Amino acid sequence: MHAPYYSLNMYLQETFGEKLYKLSLETGCTCPNRDGTLGTGGCIFCSAGGNGEFAEPLNADINKQIELAKHRVSKKFKGKHYIAYFQSYTNTYGDTERLRSIFFAAAKNEWISAISIATRPDCLPPEILHMLTELQKQIPVFVELGLQTVHENTARLIRRGYALPIYDRAVQELHEIGVSVVTHIILGLPFETREQMLETVRYVGNSNTDGVKIHLLHVLRGTDLETMYRSNVFQTLSKEEYIDILCTCIELLPKNTVIHRLTGDAPKSLLVAPMWSANKKDVLNSIQKAFRERGIQQGKNNRSN
Numbered sequence: 001m002h003a004p005y006y007s008l009n010m011y012l013q014e015t016f017g018e019k020l021y022k023l024s025l026e027t028g029c030t031c032p033n034r035d036g037t038l039g040t041g042g043c044i045f046c047s048a049g050g051n052g053e054f055a056e057p058l059n060a061d062i063n064k065q066i067e068l069a070k071h072r073v074s075k076k077f078k079g080k081h082y083i084a085y086f087q088s089y090t091n092t093y094g095d096t097e098r099l100r101s102i103f104f105a106a107a108k109n110e111w112i113s114a115i116s117i118a119t120r121p122d123c124l125p126p127e128i129l130h131m132l133t134e135l136q137k138q139i140p141v142f143v144e145l146g147l148q149t150v151h152e153n154t155a156r157l158i159r160r161g162y163a164l165p166i167y168d169r170a171v172q173e174l175h176e177i178g179v180s181v182v183t184h185i186i187l188g189l190p191f192e193t194r195e196q197m198l199e200t201v202r203y204v205g206n207s208n209t210d211g212v213k214i215h216l217l218h219v220l221r222g223t224d225l226e227t228m229y230r231s232n233v234f235q236t237l238s239k240e241e242y243i244d245i246l247c248t249c250i251e252l253l254p255k256n257t258v259i260h261r262l263t264g265d266a267p268k269s270l271l272v273a274p275m276w277s278a279n280k281k282d283v284l285n286s287i288q289k290a291f292r293e294r295g296i297q298q299g300k301n302n303r304s305n
């Protein structure tokens with residue numbers, strides 16, 4: 001008996017015939033959770049950079065951003081094509097025409113094979129969905145939704161700013177226009193039990209999302225989460241706890257759900273806790289070891305139980 005793990009690399013190879021690398025780009029959007037529309041402090045874990053510290057600095061010309069980002073990853077990636085990844089803040093929260101010109105310019109760029117847009121489920125008004133419908137006809141589009149948890153108490157605590165049915169509606173509307181949905185969840189949010197985290201994963205697995213990004217909760221410098229952490233009201237997960245919950249998440253998710261991430265990256269200069277997560281190589285090796293021990297193998301159609 002083994003559980004399949006449908007990795008992003010496997011999905012990209014099957015879909016595009018090659019590995020694609022993500023170029024982190026900027027739209028210059030802010031976020032309703034920061035500009036005063038819903039709040040000014042942002043989600044309690046979100047850093048001043050909108051959790052997109054690896055993106056290129058904002059440059060009006062998207063082709064220039066692509067060139068700079070390509071240059072930055074050129075030592076690591078020797079392939080030919082890329083995903084234009086708009087990661088920081090809420091990348092559908094802005095003037096639709098301005099966003100249209102950015103996304104369509106990226107779609108026309110010869111190096112770009114797909115576009116991935118990170119946003120909030122409550123920032124997909126009809127005009128944005130219409131624009132994404134047209135964009136999707138030019139190039140494969142992924143929309144990444146920051147859900148983090150299905151538990152309303154935690155959602156209030158972290159100041160997510162929208163209720164769970166908004167997520168369900170967004171997934172449905174994005175599917176109706178042919179866009180792939182990737183859902184972000186965070187393991188280790190304050191006061192959540194292991195069972196609550198697994199409830200989130202079960203819910204997401206049943207939500208028809210195409211992919212999942214699983215993150216470890218990072219406490220970053222300068223966030224309200226840091227203040228909470230330093231007052232000792234909650235603890236971050238140990239490496240063993242995280243990997244155990246992660247393995248169970250993989251076992252619970254449908255076999256065709258693409259696993260885009262097994263943990264998150266935090267900039268070392270901002271990381272307060274858990275410090276074990278700074279050693280990315282060790283974390284990934286430990287995850288692979290646990291996968292072997294639990295019989296979790298790459299493959300989407302070979303569930304034998």
Ligand code: SF4
Nearest residue numbers: 031033042043046089
């Ligand atoms: S919605 Fe995203 S960008 Fe906005 S505050 Fe929350 S994590 Fe940060």
